[in-house]
Amino acid sequence: MIVNRRLFLKGSALIGCSLAAHPFMSTVTMAAAPGENRLVVIVLRGAMDGLDAVQPWGDPLLRKLRQNLSVGPQGGATDLDGFYALHRELAPLLPLWKAGQLGFVHAVSTPYRDERSHFDGQSMLEAGTANDMIAEMRKGGWLNRLLTVMPDPEAETAYAIGNEDMLILSGEAYRKSWAPNTKFTISPQAQLLLDRAYEDDPLFRKASAEAATIAANSPEIAGAGGPTAAAAALGGFAADRMNGRTRIAAFSLSGFDSHAGQEAVLGRALANLSAAVLALRDGLGANWDKTTVLAMTEFGRTVRENGSDGTDHGTAGAMLMAGGAIKGGKVFGKWPGLGEGNLYADRDLLPTRxxxxxxxxxxAGLFGIPRNALETVVFPALDMGTDPGILA
Structure with missing residues (x-):
């Protein structure tokens, strides 16, 4: 049996003590909440180039600024609405677009500005705070704070699949994690020993058996089939949990840092994103109609290509939305233009929201959270503005 990391259940101090000896651990993160609506947040690590993923090819300046990068339908992208075109590696998601279950938001960013550090940008994205609220970032992530303002949330599992802990669901509210990444082989004898060790502990006996079953039945999670299969396994694992009592999930996909050879680098990363979204759709079945998927990145990339057939760290970018609960078939957001005087710091796409x-x-739409709680607790100091109407 191959298991890729140790199960790591996060919760009370008592749970923490028992976990020290447990051989599994975790980074897709999930939590239970009342109701039937479901929310999945995918953190795209490395700063996805939104100008390439959802190409504003209707803006004539894009071709002038990116002469060596593929742009628009002539470069293999699929026209969406006459202005935006979808990157060829996201083409498997086109049926969702046509069904109104895929949408995008352009020219968006967190409040993070100018420093363009992956570490700081990701921390701010997951903490959900503003630039001047460093202390708040230490209090955990915005999905965890969401749980604290929900009416009667359940103390249910949270799973994490990946390389690192996710700040976005860390904090005071109860959650758990599971991450298959580093290969870890368990012999039948070792599994028997674990079963004996946790024989009198129903919580960890169940968790150990559950993780072993998942690993045995999901070899792609252990690395077979490459990154795309692993991304699909993350989506499939999340869907399986969300068909039960879990209602909120978060996991991360990496590989979006495209300083050089962007055609290949971003192509691979977007293929993984497509695989994860489709696995969620397929795994959720009828529950897909009650699901919203938000795929977000720490910042965008420069409007101009660099000398290495890539792009450098920027500011505004794009967010992907999917699921039966969204009002898809549309690219949301105010387009700022790429002309002189329209760029942020004369180099980046200008954030418009x-x-x-x-x-x-x-x-607010999925879980009925009051606006005041969202603007003060979940996202401190946020002005939500008018409702963009992203939910069906």
């Missing part, structure tokens, strides 16, 4: 506002409006 805070990406947190879209997440907040999604949570």
């Amino acid at each position: 805070d990406v947190r506002a879209y997440a907040a409006w999604a949570m």
